[in-house]
Amino acid sequence: MAERGAHITTASAGDDRPTIFEVVAQESLMAAVRPALHHVVKVLAESNPARYGTLWRWFDELYMLLDLLLQQHYLSWANASFSENFYGLKRVKVGSTGAHCPLPRKQYWKSLLLLVLVPYLRVKLEKLVSRLREEEDYSIQNPTSFRKRLYKAFLASYPFVRFSWEGLFLFYQLRYILWHGRHHSPLLGLAGVQLARLTLDDLKAMEKITEKPTARQAAMSLSQRVRCIMKKAIGGVAFSVSSSLSLGVFFLQFLEWWYSSENQETLKSLNTLPVPSPPLHFELETYSPLLPKLKTVCPLCRKVRVNDTALGTSGYVFCYRCAYYYVKNHQRCPVSGYPTELQHLIRLYTPDG
Incomplete structure (x- = not known):
């Protein structure tokens, strides 16, 4: 039984299919980055409300913009998200041989939208549910209004919707563990891609991508040069951010663990206020x-x-x-x-x- 279980959760040397531990680890990376950055912005806003209060109020939108730049850079450069590239993974079209080639345009845009919009909408939905529950507890709205009845129906159905959502992800992960599916997440299936390991040829191709613009820059027109400069500037910002996250990822995970308790975070924020x-x-x-x-x-x-x-x-x-x-x-x-x-x-x- 032990040998069979090891076969399920590991892969052979010639297989580019990542294990369940690798795909779960890359997902938990971005889940740890957001709360850590959220706490950093909160500390800044508490220390100087006039200067950093805007960052606190618009944190979700600013984080989505930062995430968009980061994921766009890595999808264009490495055919992977930031966390997938960090763990040596890449995205390939379903049924592809795995050789290094840019993602098709359709799969590229689907991957980018699902990587950025789904976490943002989920955070907004959780905040909406929390706000509606507080309004219901304190009877802020008229209990006989149609909007109030609609909110109550939404709050009553939300736990079942969330249970179904989490159950769907668990079902995909179990199928992936048992080798009955190509995707550990339904979002990969919607994007039409699957995960694979990076190879030496992939790393060489990624190096060539960074060298191509400088070699052909002399033959470009003015508009193409401006577009290339803007693209390099955005890529430079994304690369600097990704490098900072790569260096501080373990520190961010430590912060996320340290401030995982909501009550502890609330008490600390109250005690540290001037x-x-x-x-x-x-x-x-x-x-x-x-x-x-x-x-x-x-x-x-x-x-x-x-x-x-x-x-x-x-x-x-x-x-x-x-x-x-x-x-x-x-x-x-x-x-x-x-x-x-x-x-x-x-x-x-x-x-x-």
Whole structure:
């Protein structure tokens, strides 16, 4: 039995089919990079909200753009994604002999879109589900509205959709382990490609690709030269980013493991925030223009507070509805500017309430 199991999970010297350990390892690489970079941006935003707050609010879009440049560079240069190339793998068209040749245009664009858009849409969907659950817990929306009923139906069906999605990936991996399938992921099947190991001929061909533009640059027209320069600039940015990720990949994986607990991350973020200066006395003429003179008035709506809610990052108190919508849209405290999430809202209950 042991020999049979070893045969399933390993490959012979002449076989270019990667093992299940290699394909799972390359997938976990990009899964570790994103949370690590997310934490780095969060630390920067906490240290200087005015300068780095935009990076925190638009992190998903900026990461998608960075991922697009990175994957486009590696698909054009190595016929593989960044993580696949890192582990010595490449993408070939289904049924191909495995010789080094550029991916067909159709498979190239399918691979690029699936590599970039699927993770981005998944993150956005998870954030949407989290926000809808918080709104349902605090009854932000009218329970009799059609939108509320639609959201409840969506939240009820989401666990089954996610279970089906994860089950589909598990099914493909089991078929790949048992040699009943060419793909360990349904996304590879949609792209029309399969994974194979890099060979010595592939490495030589990749070196020739980098030498071709310099050899033919003299015979190019002006527009072709401009296009070549732009392509080289984008490739240089992608190469520098990929080199930095390659050198720091193990450090990023360590950060992802260290901050894997959400509660630990929240406590650390609260403890490392700079202590805000105490509010000025409201009856003085030199009070902050962002704060009302009366202590019972919300700084946002300028009315008497309803359902007092404090922000754990700054300590200022608002109406719950005002604080909720402002933090949801801006991810910061309206007075101090500190990065703030919905989990930092603290409801205050008075003895008379």
